[in-house]
Amino acid sequence: MNVIELKGLTHKYSIGTPFESVAVDNVDLTIEKGEFCGIIGHTGSGKSTLIQHLNGLIKPTQGQVLIDGKDIWDKSVNIRDIRFKVGLVFQYSEYQLFEETVYKDIAYGPKNMGCEGEELDKRVREAAEEMGLDEELLERSPFDLSGGQKRRVALAGVIAMKPEILILDEPAAGLDPIGRENVLSRISEYHKKHGTTILLVSHSMEDIVKYAQKVLVMNKGKVFCHDETDRVFARQDEITEIGLDVPQITKIMMLLRQKGVDLGQDIYTVERAKERILRYMDNKGTVC
Ligand SMILES: Nc1ncnc2c1ncn2[C@@H]1O[C@H](COP(=O)(O)OP(=O)(O)OP(=O)(O)O)[C@@H](O)[C@H]1O
Ligand SMILES: [Mg+2]
Incomplete structure (x- = not known):
């Protein structure tokens, strides 16, 4: 079943001015329920503009956004309900933390939905645990935490609303490798446990191949391709032609192939490379 469907979605900025530009250009796209889709593309390719349409934060210039088969801008739909159904975590989401305590920050979203009492408390504690935040942190000020912890507080605030669809814009940007891994592996665990549909924007091919089942490649406001991760990276030449990188390990395998050691053209992760090398x-050197 498709939870998200975009039909001819176009978004123009600064309409009617000399700065008018098309950020998203006639995009048709369907996302299945439970899909973990990585979104990649050059800076300015329209990734953030596209995802901001999915919870009604911005309105299409043309085209439709359907969530669970319903046009979100239809008169019968309350856009507030869509915002609860589709959780959007912005890039550098920690800048949105503002409460005195971590607890209050996580509680903010569900409280807005009308959640209170024991249910609210349960949601806050569960979300904190799922994002690897110790109980003792809940009464601390979010501003006393590390960068990675703040990011996870912001994420916990969104997952505490139990969205059906979780959209993350560069959730690991600017974090050190341990912080990155900590944030991304928690998101992955969350996906496995709840089966929530996840869309994750990232500039890191390594992160995409490690976590996403499908990849959406954006190029100049259009969908370049949307397919299983393996099939997308199998199109290495086309990916590099539009100026995107393939994972580092894939490049190493390409260099080895040029030197006569062909371990296969479908190696995108270090784990798979290890298997093939072994x-x-x-x-004894026979190609497998
Ligand atoms: N608020 C805005 N007003 C005018 N133009 C905008 C606005 N936001 C984005 N744009 C333009 O729209 C295009 C797409 O931008 P968008 O931010 O969606 O790309 P992106 O793929 O998310 O880029 P990045 O990887 O840098 O985050 C770019 O040309 C950008 O300059
Ligand atoms: Mg962006």
Whole structure:
């Protein structure tokens, strides 16, 4: 079942001025329920503009956004309900923290939905735990935490609303490798546990291949492709032609192939590379 459907979605900024520009250009797209989709594309390719349409934060210039089969701008739809159904975590989301305590910050969203008492408390504690935030942090000021912890507080605030669809714009940007891993692996665990539909924008091909089942490649406001992760990276030449990188390990495998060691053209993760190298060594240099 498709939870998200975009039909001819176009977004123009600064309409009627000399600065008029098309950020999203006639996009048709469907996202299945439970899909974990990575979104990649050059800076300015329209990723953030596209995802901001999905919870009605911005309105299409043309075209339709359907959530669960319903046009979100239809008169019968309350856009407030859509905002609860589709959780959007912005880039550098920690800038939106403002409460005195971590607890209050996580509680803000569900409280706005009308959640209170025991249910509210349960949601806050569960979301904090799922994002790896210790109980003792709940009464601290969010401003006393590390960058990675603040990011996870912001994420917990959104997941405490139990959205059906979770959209994350560069959730690991600017964090150190441990912070990145901590944020991304928690999102991945959350996806496995709840089956929530997840859209994750990232500039890191490594992160995308590691976590996403499908990839949406944006190029100049259009969908370049939307397919299974393996199938997208199998189109290495086209991906590099539009100026995007393939994972580093894939590049190493390409260089090895040029030197006569062909371990296969479908290696996008270090784990798979390790398997193939070991197999290659077991076979005493015979290509597997
Ligand atoms: N508020 C705005 N007003 C005018 N133009 C905008 C606005 N936001 C984005 N744009 C333009 O729309 C285009 C798409 O921008 P968008 O931010 O959606 O791209 P992006 O893929 O998210 O880029 P990045 O990877 O840098 O985050 C760009 O040309 C950008 O300059
Ligand atoms: Mg962006």
